[in-house]
Amino acid sequence: MSIIDKFKKNKDNGKTSDNHYLTGKEIRAISKANMKEMRRLEKAKRRRVPESEFTAEMKDDNNILEIENLHSYFFTDQGVVKAVNGVEFSIPLNSTVGVVGESGCGKSVTSMSVMRLLQGPSGQIVDGSIRFKAIDYKRDENGKFIPIYERDENGEIVREPVLDKKGNPKLDKEGKPMTRPKQRVNADGLGEYETEERVFDIAKMPMHEMYRLRGRQMSMVFQEPMTSLNPVFTIGNQLDEVVLLHVPDATKQYAKKRSIEMLNLVGIAMPERVYSSYPHELSGGMRQRVMIAMALACEPRLIIADEPTTALDVTIQAQVLELFNEIKKKMNGSILLITHDLGVIAEMADYVVVMYAGRIIEKGTASEIFHRPCHPYTQGLQKSKPTMKSSGDKLFNIPGNVPNPVDMPNHCYFRERCSQCIGKCSGDYPEMVEVSPTHFVACHLYAKDD
Ligand SMILES: Nc1ncnc2c1ncn2[C@@H]1O[C@H](COP(=O)(O)OP(=O)(O)OP(=O)(O)O)[C@@H](O)[C@H]1O
Numbered sequence: 001m002s003i004i005d006k007f008k009k010n011k012d013n014g015k016t017s018d019n020h021y022l023t024g025k026e027i028r029a030i031s032k033a034n035m036k037e038m039r040r041l042e043k044a045k046r047r048r049v050p051e052s053e054f055t056a057e058m059k060d061d062n063n064i065l066e067i068e069n070l071h072s073y074f075f076t077d078q079g080v081v082k083a084v085n086g087v088e089f090s091i092p093l094n095s096t097v098g099v100v101g102e103s104g105c106g107k108s109v110t111s112m113s114v115m116r117l118l119q120g121p122s123g124q125i126v127d128g129s130i131r132f133k134a135i136d137y138k139r140d141e142n143g144k145f146i147p148i149y150e151r152d153e154n155g156e157i158v159r160e161p162v163l164d165k166k167g168n169p170k171l172d173k174e175g176k177p178m179t180r181p182k183q184r185v186n187a188d189g190l191g192e193y194e195t196e197e198r199v200f201d202i203a204k205m206p207m208h209e210m211y212r213l214r215g216r217q218m219s220m221v222f223q224e225p226m227t228s229l230n231p232v233f234t235i236g237n238q239l240d241e242v243v244l245l246h247v248p249d250a251t252k253q254y255a256k257k258r259s260i261e262m263l264n265l266v267g268i269a270m271p272e273r274v275y276s277s278y279p280h281e282l283s284g285g286m287r288q289r290v291m292i293a294m295a296l297a298c299e300p301r302l303i304i305a306d307e308p309t310t311a312l313d314v315t316i317q318a319q320v321l322e323l324f325n326e327i328k329k330k331m332n333g334s335i336l337l338i339t340h341d342l343g344v345i346a347e348m349a350d351y352v353v354v355m356y357a358g359r360i361i362e363k364g365t366a367s368e369i370f371h372r373p374c375h376p377y378t379q380g381l382q383k384s385k386p387t388m389k390s391s392g393d394k395l396f397n398i399p400g401n402v403p404n405p406v407d408m409p410n411h412c413y414f415r416e417r418c419s420q421c422i423g424k425c426s427g428d429y430p431e432m433v434e435v436s437p438t439h440f441v442a443c444h445l446y447a448k449d450d
């Protein structure tokens with residue numbers, strides 16, 4: 001029995017005087033229980049474990065990300081906020097998956113969980129898997145990256161002379177010139193290293209291993225660029241830092257070249273000038289483009305964009321969305337696009353996930369969700385979209401509010417707001433029902449046994 005259930009029981013027995021406020025004693029008890037759980041989870045995050053504990057297999061090889069039964073909670077003095085409560089969806093390679101839902105439904109917490117950026121100790125992933133297919137560097141027994149060596153026509157590794165600081169050949173004890181295997185270099189003159197495709201379970205990864213993925217394999221574009229960019233460093237400094245941190249053997253010259261290339265890619269005119277500007281010298285649209293350039297600097301396989309256009313006006317919004325589409329093609333990557341704007345989703349997404357109060361209530365292809373929405377909430381969302389036809393009419397709204405996240409009911413969370421409620425809706429929370437091989441809905445109206 002959870003601590004909340006215990007308090008509910010106490011309330012029912014009339015042991016507490018108030019139905020809405022917790023007493024000091026109750027808060028202390030919740031706090032104590034939370035502390036125990038948070039300590040356990042924080043310890044688990046810092047543990048050193050063999051790689052086998054956080055590597056996994058993809059269920060479907062066409063996916064780049066598979067989220068399964070994800071539970072991310074916040075341990076607060078008022079109780080446990082189940083911000084993400086059993087979320088499951090996948091992102092196929094080279095596709096855009098849009099996540100929609102009203103404010104507070106857990107969209108950002110889901111994306112933060114994927115990046116492992118939930119603010120501890122109160123925010124924690126308590127259960128589930130987040131499998132991500134990464135191109136990881138191979139390592140030797142000392143944990144060092146394994147270089148790719150140049151080979152001659154017979155397949156033999158080519159050796160090169162070892163030079164001292166002045167550029168003269170170094171000699172061994174017998175006076176012979178020393179040699180070493182010659183590492184292959186890419187077009188930018190950087191040494192190449194062996195890579196392999198590996199699947200990591202992010203939810204089980206210790207925090208110190210996350211640097212392998214964050215920035216290099218997956219990156220995030222936040223809603224408000226001014227709070228994500230550091231006001232005291234130039235754009236160039238901040239872009240270079242990403243490259244220097246994540247590209248092995250990167251030099252300052254290479255970082256600058258790459259940063260300017262990225263500024264060009266995101267459509268910034270005069271990238272050299274922007275490179276030496278400070279964030280406050282740029283417009284909102286340019287700052288968002290810089291954020292996208294920063295996210296792209298290491299050619300990630302997955303870009304998570306959390307409301308990337310909410311702070312922008314409509315023309316800039318259209319340009320930034322277009323930019324995302326172009327980038328997806330160029331980078332051969334996938335995008336997880338989080339927004340509460342159905343218009344943005346319609347424009348961008350191949351698949352759509354609809355969230356409500358920490359759970360997925362419907363998911364399918366964009367066409368299924370827009371043309372055949374099943375869940376009463378998704379239907380309501382569609383109806384509440386302003387259109388030219390409805391000008392002058394009152395805009396449709398979904399009455400009521402989301403239940404208290406600390407004390408979710410056992411029945412469908414949408415019941416109190418639903419106009420299509422049936423007898424079964426007072427029973428257990430509805431299971432996900434398959435409407436088509438790609439379309440699923442959690443609603444009793446579609447239960448197969450009816
Ligand atoms: N630090 C925190 N402490 C406690 N609860 C939190 C915290 N951060 C988020 N939550 C709760 O988690 C739930 C999900 O929040 P989240 O930020 O994911 O919503 P969202 O869907 O991104 O909303 P929005 O569209 O407004 O960005 C909310 O109920 C929120 O109150």
Ligand code: SF4
Pocket residue numbers: 375376377412413414415416418419420421422425430442443444445
């Ligand atoms: S399960 Fe019942 S209450 Fe919930 S959305 Fe479906 S019809 Fe409405």
Ligand SMILES: [Mg+2]
Pocket residue numbers: 107108109306
């Ligand atoms: Mg959010």
